[in-house]
Amino acid sequence: xxxxxxxxxxxxxxxxxxxxxxxxxxxxxxxxxxxxxxxxxxxxxxxxxxxxxxxxxxxxxxxxxxxxxxxxxxxxxxxxxxxxxxxxxxxxxxxxxxxxxxxxxxxxxxxxxxxxxxxxxxxxxxxxxxxxxxxxxxxxxxxxxxxxxxxxxxxxxxxxxxxxxxxxxxxxxxxxxxxxxxxxxxxxxxxxxxxxxxxxxxxxxxxxxxxxxxxxxxxxxxxxxxxxxxxxxxxxxxxxxxxxxx
Ligand code: SF4
Ligand code: FES
Numbered sequence: 001x002x003x004x005x006x007x008x009x010x011x012x013x014x015x016x017x018x019x020x021x022x023x024x025x026x027x028x029x030x031x032x033x034x035x036x037x038x039x040x041x042x043x044x045x046x047x048x049x050x051x052x053x054x055x056x057x058x059x060x061x062x063x064x065x066x067x068x069x070x071x072x073x074x075x076x077x078x079x080x081x082x083x084x085x086x087x088x089x090x091x092x093x094x095x096x097x098x099x100x101x102x103x104x105x106x107x108x109x110x111x112x113x114x115x116x117x118x119x120x121x122x123x124x125x126x127x128x129x130x131x132x133x134x135x136x137x138x139x140x141x142x143x144x145x146x147x148x149x150x151x152x153x154x155x156x157x158x159x160x161x162x163x164x165x166x167x168x169x170x171x172x173x174x175x176x177x178x179x180x181x182x183x184x185x186x187x188x189x190x191x192x193x194x195x196x197x198x199x200x201x202x203x204x205x206x207x208x209x210x211x212x213x214x215x216x217x218x219x220x221x222x223x224x225x226x227x228x229x230x231x232x233x234x235x236x237x238x239x240x241x242x243x244x245x246x
Pocket of ligand 1: 159175179226
């Protein structure tokens with residue numbers, strides 16, 4: 001395939017940015033989207049030009065690093081991560097626009113890389129349980145019902161990629177937080193800190209500059225791990241209950 005890429009280039013957070021056009025040829029439909037960018041970067045390096053800065057790590061859909069807005073869609077046209085998106089989703093002659101996540105709470109670092117450490121600070125604020133370290137406890141010592149275990153497991157699959165924020169017109173991180181609060185709130189180990197957790201996480205979310213949820217649902221549609229929208233109801237429920245109790 002021969003393609004035309006329009007890529008956001010920006011030297012640093014305080015520099016002006018612009019879309020720059022790069023033609024690319026001989027793209028195989030079996031390449032992943034990131035491999036296609038690797039090919040472009042190799043060519044740019046050979047030409048003595050600055051390669052495009054973009055994030056990736058696992059390239060297996062599990063780390064959440066590969067945050068790219070592709071043709072206006074978080075992670076592109078498939079419900080998956082950018083590293084798991086393949087060029088067969090495009091066709092010869094396509095023009096592809098590639099931009100970074102856009103959200104005040106994800107400041108731009110360079111080109112397509114944004115700083116998502118605001119998510120880390122939300123987790124540090126309350127997305128954990130306090131347990132004594134040491135040997136793993138006996139597996140069946142704390143019973144968990146099958147429905148609770150399934151829901152905790154499903155919501156634990158959130159990889160913190162930020163696609164939900166990038167897709168949301170309010171740049172809200174409520175789906176991300178809903179996933180974390182539901183995951184821990186379903187389990188007995190998550191109960192002692194349940195009220196404090198949701199209050200601290202919401203306070204940090206708002207302080208970081210994420211917006212509020214207005215039930216648009218773009219987050220769940222863009223989520224590569226199919227976190228359901230109803231975790232936001234759970235988040236709101238837990239928050240109201242915690243505020244009432246304290
Ligand atoms: S809820 Fe989905 S889109 Fe949001 S950070 Fe988690 S995995 Fe990514
Ligand atoms: S590089 Fe890890 S999820 Fe894409």
